[in-house]
Amino acid sequence: MDAALLRSLTPRVLAILVRRGADFATAEDAVQDALVEALRVWPSDPPREPLAWLVTVARRRWLDAVRSDEARRRREDLIDAEPEPGPAPPADDTLALYFLCAHPSLTPSSAVALTLRAVGGLTTRQIAQAYLVPEATMAQRISRAKRTVSGVRLDRAGDVGTVLRVLYLVFNEGHSGDVDLAAEAIRLTRALSSSIDHPEVRGLLALMVLHHARRAARTAPDGSRVPLAEQDRSRWDTAAIAEGVAILQAALARDRLGEFQAQAAIAALHADAPRAEETDWPQIVEWYDELVRLTDSPVVRLNRAVAVGEADGPRAGLAALAELDDSLPRHTAVAAYLHERDGDPVTAARLYAEAAHAASDRAERVHLTRQAARLNSRA
Structure with a gap:
């Protein structure tokens, strides 16, 4: 039994039923019944046309449900006048x-x-x-x-x-x-x-593939988060990075920039750097400027402040941060990082501890607590 095939056909069967007049809730139940029947029948008697088989069985289950509802008898009469479906149409x-x-x-x-x-x-x-x-x-x-x-x-x-x-x-x-x-x-x-055919769909796909390529290096053995600059880049999936960059380049060539394409461009610049020190931060700042223009998101502006701090120095990053609402998620953590970069470990340790106390994510809380402890131990 090919479970992947069943999962790939499920949305097509459901869409066909809804297109033919079934209400979504009843159609979805009927499709699930058809999948159960496929699991029972197909191992010994696989169909020649799996999609058509599922559509036929799901439609019959749907008709059974409609017939059991007295309030829908008039709709039942209309349904029974339709011919039994043959092979499903090629349209998806x-x-x-x-x-x-x-x-x-x-x-x-x-x-x-x-x-x-x-x-x-x-x-x-x-x-x-x-x-x-x-x-x-x-x-x-x-x-x-x-x-x-x-x-x-x-x-x-x-x-x-x-x-x-x-x-x-x-x-x-x-x-x-x-x-x-x-x-x-x-x-x-x-x-x-x-x-x-939509460049933003390609942009999101590129962004996902590029982020996923770094997944193996993102978490330490104890479950704590490893910052991007400290990740072991030899553990990044270079084939996935190449695929993500190719998808992104094809999307950008359409000249219809969207926020996911801009985010993917930033991810590609990070992935392209052999070492953290070689990251092209000025170009990343330019892409964040594009993202701000597209979204005007406070979170984007917060991330831009980090990039500015890397490109133009921590004082410039702190100046960009000062323009933002300090109640933003991660605002305190970013301030801690920039103060540490600016040579103020006492303020940085205090802010790391504050950020850890406010963090809802366990891995983030552990990471920030360790950063505060590291600076306090040096003091």
């Missing part, structure tokens, strides 16, 4: 499904969960494990999301930017349970890239 409706699962009426957490279930083909248990919540909680979240989008038609154009933000949220969750969400996000973004 998966792109529309991406838009549906990232519908603006959904909260970001619900959009992520629904994308992983409907487009990614993950089970509710797998998604719950990845997000460290009880399975019942995740089941309720997915059920609410399905009900929310059940009345939305698939014939309306969706917002690519919203889809990309949902996929990036998935990517940043990393790895938990038995599902590697970063790898899953890359897989889904590759599939989206094959369905739509």
